[in-house]
Amino acid sequence: MNEDHGSRRSGPRTIAEIAEATGFSRTTVRFVVGGQAERHRIKAETRARIEAYVAAHGLVVDHTARSLRTRRSEAIGLVVPDLANAFFARLTAELEERCRATGRVLLTASSHEDPEREAQAVAGLVGRGVDGLVVAPCRPPSAFKGIRRGGRTALVMVDRAYARSPWPTVVSDNEAAAHRIAARLIELAGGDVDLLCACPDLPSIADRLAGFRAAARGAGVPAIADRIHVAAGDEPAAAAAPMAAILARGRSPRALMCTSLLMLEGALSELVARFGRLPEDLVVGTFDHHPLLDALPVRILSVRQDEPGIAERAFATLVAEMAGAPREAVCHVVPGRLVERGTAVTG
Amino acid sequence: MNEDHGSRRSGPRTIAEIAEATGFSRTTVRFVVGGQAERHRIKAETRARIEAYVAAHGLVVDHTARSLRTRRSEAIGLVVPDLANAFFARLTAELEERCRATGRVLLTASSHEDPEREAQAVAGLVGRGVDGLVVAPCRPPSAFKGIRRGGRTALVMVDRAYARSPWPTVVSDNEAAAHRIAARLIELAGGDVDLLCACPDLPSIADRLAGFRAAARGAGVPAIADRIHVAAGDEPAAAAAPMAAILARGRSPRALMCTSLLMLEGALSELVARFGRLPEDLVVGTFDHHPLLDALPVRILSVRQDEPGIAERAFATLVAEMAGAPREAVCHVVPGRLVERGTAVTG
DNA sequence: CTGTTAGCGCTTTCAA
DNA sequence: TTGAAAGCGCTAACAG
Numbered sequence: 001m002n003e004d005h006g007s008r009r010s011g012p013r014t015i016a017e018i019a020e021a022t023g024f025s026r027t028t029v030r031f032v033v034g035g036q037a038e039r040h041r042i043k044a045e046t047r048a049r050i051e052a053y054v055a056a057h058g059l060v061v062d063h064t065a066r067s068l069r070t071r072r073s074e075a076i077g078l079v080v081p082d083l084a085n086a087f088f089a090r091l092t093a094e095l096e097e098r099c100r101a102t103g104r105v106l107l108t109a110s111s112h113e114d115p116e117r118e119a120q121a122v123a124g125l126v127g128r129g130v131d132g133l134v135v136a137p138c139r140p141p142s143a144f145k146g147i148r149r150g151g152r153t154a155l156v157m158v159d160r161a162y163a164r165s166p167w168p169t170v171v172s173d174n175e176a177a178a179h180r181i182a183a184r185l186i187e188l189a190g191g192d193v194d195l196l197c198a199c200p201d202l203p204s205i206a207d208r209l210a211g212f213r214a215a216a217r218g219a220g221v222p223a224i225a226d227r228i229h230v231a232a233g234d235e236p237a238a239a240a241a242p243m244a245a246i247l248a249r250g251r252s253p254r255a256l257m258c259t260s261l262l263m264l265e266g267a268l269s270e271l272v273a274r275f276g277r278l279p280e281d282l283v284v285g286t287f288d289h290h291p292l293l294d295a296l297p298v299r300i301l302s303v304r305q306d307e308p309g310i311a312e313r314a315f316a317t318l319v320a321e322m323a324g325a326p327r328e329a330v331c332h333v334v335p336g337r338l339v340e341r342g343t344a345v346t347g
Numbered sequence: 348m349n350e351d352h353g354s355r356r357s358g359p360r361t362i363a364e365i366a367e368a369t370g371f372s373r374t375t376v377r378f379v380v381g382g383q384a385e386r387h388r389i390k391a392e393t394r395a396r397i398e399a400y401v402a403a404h405g406l407v408v409d410h411t412a413r414s415l416r417t418r419r420s421e422a423i424g425l426v427v428p429d430l431a432n433a434f435f436a437r438l439t440a441e442l443e444e445r446c447r448a449t450g451r452v453l454l455t456a457s458s459h460e461d462p463e464r465e466a467q468a469v470a471g472l473v474g475r476g477v478d479g480l481v482v483a484p485c486r487p488p489s490a491f492k493g494i495r496r497g498g499r500t501a502l503v504m505v506d507r508a509y510a511r512s513p514w515p516t517v518v519s520d521n522e523a524a525a526h527r528i529a530a531r532l533i534e535l536a537g538g539d540v541d542l543l544c545a546c547p548d549l550p551s552i553a554d555r556l557a558g559f560r561a562a563a564r565g566a567g568v569p570a571i572a573d574r575i576h577v578a579a580g581d582e583p584a585a586a587a588a589p590m591a592a593i594l595a596r597g598r599s600p601r602a603l604m605c606t607s608l609l610m611l612e613g614a615l616s617e618l619v620a621r622f623g624r625l626p627e628d629l630v631v632g633t634f635d636h637h638p639l640l641d642a643l644p645v646r647i648l649s650v651r652q653d654e655p656g657i658a659e660r661a662f663a664t665l666v667a668e669m670a671g672a673p674r675e676a677v678c679h680v681v682p683g684r685l686v687e688r689g690t691a692v693t694g
Numbered sequence: 695c696t697g698t699t700a701g702c703g704c705t706t707t708c709a710a
Numbered sequence: 711t712t713g714a715a716a717g718c719g720c721t722a723a724c725a726g
Binding site: 024025026027028031040041042043046065067068069070071 | 711712713714717718719720
Binding site: 060061062063064065068084085089090093105108110117120121123124126127129261268269278290292293 | 412464471474625
């Protein structure tokens, strides 16, 4: 029956168990394990006895119970389209690091670009009592209105700046970066440049398109609309159709700009399939850097988004709001870094 | 003073609030929102009134309070060396998906290969009351002995099978896969093959080394010990030193096997730095696939680990243990998939 | 069919 | 310097 008398248990103890075992009250125990022994002038011997017991048996304070009482969980939630995506994976890692450093934990969830899943994820995390939420939203954020439990959950958006979002937002400088890449490609290829993009309605992608268009306009490139090719989805296979359209011109593109690494992967596959290799004089521009790009036998420009910077801004904003700062619907823009490398193979 | 009378609040309600507002008891409300209306034969009108109220005002059940009472959190924890690493990112995504599908949430933490951080992460997650824990351990798992709160936290290890671990473990078939890659490289390069590796003491890497050695032995390759080059850490920059040793022979290696993508990246950088391009007849074998590998101008073999398979096995094992199944210290081996692609550039 | 009650382990306030 | 008591929102067992 009662195989568990409290003293035979292995594993860490609760505060009440320690109190009973040492003969002091819960309050006293809590003061010493909470590091408030000095402040409450606990007798040295009392303190020593309690600390010895803890050292011997261990202690894990139950955050569940603590949260219930204090109405805060020291946890923050993250909702992204896809955790396996390199950008979001790095963002997750950076946020997790900041959580750890401040004694918090990170709860993660993926929306797979599905607003319903996103809503479920948010509700689930809020129900778990997260103090704050970082979301890379897959739709205009109207759905977030009523979700905040008692209005107490802080919220910041990342990666996608929907117009007139009421939430603070942190994004990369997509338009400026796209402008820089495009201008350079146009310069290198004498204006003969194509853009391969997916999900043009996402704010981040729309900004990249705008940057591309502005650069083309600035350089006087004609018929730029015919040079913008939209894939059905942001995955390598979806790049096949638009690439077929490009290759139907009967020659390799001179310069190719991609709005994501996945598009680039798809494009390269198609080129390799068509020509047996990557055309030597091709120039490529892309968003999101990957070290393997350096080994490709083409001239390549990429923009590395500043995940640590984005994470830092988002986290700081979130913490400020959790600490009671008024929410401001500002959009923080974090610059990326342009990486240009001459082609290695022809060097 | 009392600006909040309970009915003026916006946002979802607690069960007690709904009970008071509708005039029924908490039990009744709980039965209908918990989908147990049928089972307890709640009057249809009662049910309709409650459901209407919920539809109008929303409801978020407080998992914090529920957990405190039920002693389970419907949450599982994941501790990996680095969330940004592509393999672990995919594993995380797969686990998160399985959590979502079963109404759980995933709490993530990184150890950065530091046993102390790992212990902190585990303690933090256990303190949060996770029902189960998936860990890619960075040291022999002796430290996990006492951590399980009340002995109730299920635990399964992934990616690294330490000898005589008392916990169920799920890993890739590193040795067999390495054997296959090595055998093929030896065949293609007439036995002229080098291995670049980091962290040879990790069980996964040790297994890959063993597979390499066995293949070399089987093919009668001489002086294989001289062909194994160890980097100081699993990061591209650390590959510089061992690559320098290889290149000091005055010629490009014929076949190069890497125990991780990061090693491969470092190796390719060095080759490009040395020769201005990748040597045309180089053959490369590596662990962990990446789509960009397909665009490299070298013949390449890679083993794609089966993250969904690993996640599925780990999750199933964890759920079984949480459901009361006895813990078995078995090691599940999930086969990877060998991807071989002829060189695109010389094709 | 519906309501009452007693805690889960913690923090907080008040008392001694 | 220490202790007692109330209660966070929920579930579970038992009464009607």
